[in-house]
Amino acid sequence: MDVTTPSLPLTDAHAHLNCDDNALEELAYRREHAVATCLSTATLAEWERANDLLASADVEGDAPLCVSFGIHPWEATAHEPSECAEAYRRCAAIGEIGLDDLWCDVPLPRQIAVFEQQLQWAADLHKPIVLHTKGQEARIAAMVADFPEPVLVHWYSGPLDIFERFAEAACSFTLGPDCSEEDELGHALLCALSPERILTETDGMEGILWAAGQKTGSTSDLSLIETTLSRTTLALARARNADPHIMACQLRKNFELFYALN
Numbered sequence: 001m002d003v004t005t006p007s008l009p010l011t012d013a014h015a016h017l018n019c020d021d022n023a024l025e026e027l028a029y030r031r032e033h034a035v036a037t038c039l040s041t042a043t044l045a046e047w048e049r050a051n052d053l054l055a056s057a058d059v060e061g062d063a064p065l066c067v068s069f070g071i072h073p074w075e076a077t078a079h080e081p082s083e084c085a086e087a088y089r090r091c092a093a094i095g096e097i098g099l100d101d102l103w104c105d106v107p108l109p110r111q112i113a114v115f116e117q118q119l120q121w122a123a124d125l126h127k128p129i130v131l132h133t134k135g136q137e138a139r140i141a142a143m144v145a146d147f148p149e150p151v152l153v154h155w156y157s158g159p160l161d162i163f164e165r166f167a168e169a170a171c172s173f174t175l176g177p178d179c180s181e182e183d184e185l186g187h188a189l190l191c192a193l194s195p196e197r198i199l200t201e202t203d204g205m206e207g208i209l210w211a212a213g214q215k216t217g218s219t220s221d222l223s224l225i226e227t228t229l230s231r232t233t234l235a236l237a238r239a240r241n242a243d244p245h246i247m248a249c250q251l252r253k254n255f256e257l258f259y260a261l262n
């Protein structure tokens with residue numbers, strides 16, 4: 001099947017905007033191609049930029065577009081959560097938040113303190129959360145086991161037994177650009193979750209290129225957004241022996257429910 005089939009309604013539940021200047025073009029592309037998108041912002045500067053771009057962009061269209069905000073674990077020294085009250089109140093979800101002891105040097109105690117405070121903000125404001133769990137999956141699973149609001153685990157790549165712990169706690173998961181039935185975790189993500197707990201994501205253009213080993217294009221090749229999300233949606237439908245369009249509609253519905261857009 002052609003992976004660029006245009007009729008599938010596509011869903012990108014977690015995407016960072018490019019730092020370079022084609023961000024407006026990317027927003028227009030997402031609207032024109034009806035890609036439901038949550039823009040993930042990791043600092044107050046990113047949050048303000050995303051809102052400014054949305055305000056100035058000519059991005060009319062049917063697909064919903066929302067913005068999440070959370071102090072990313074890599075940015076845990078950039079702000080105190082107490083400085084971010086307005087963003088927490090206005091965002092569609094608090095995230096991505098969490099812990100990372102593999103890809104950053106921010107001391108873990110600082111990350112934990114910021115994460116705990118952001119969980120409290122989300123609980124107090126009744127906001128869903130989006131989790132970054134790199135290398136700290138077991139600790140985070142324990143920390144959110146009784147979290148009262150919806151939880152989305154973004155692009156999970158940790159141990160299979162901890163995946164099961166998140167799944168038992170009724171967390172949702174995004175399928176990242178590299179999701180494949182060929183490995184055990186990919187198979188579990190594609191096949192084991194109940195259909196209302198699954199979303200698709202790109203993590204933004206840089207996530208797509210990272211997953212492809214930087215070989216398939218540049219951040220200005222916006223068609224990769226559609227190709228990537230179509231491919232993941234079709235893989236999910238195939239793994240479940242489901243109709244791709246029905247699966248794509250389910251993903252869109254999950255997106256709107258998680259981010260409380262309807």
Ligand SMILES: [Zn+2]
Pocket residue numbers: 014016040096154203
């Ligand atoms: Zn991300």
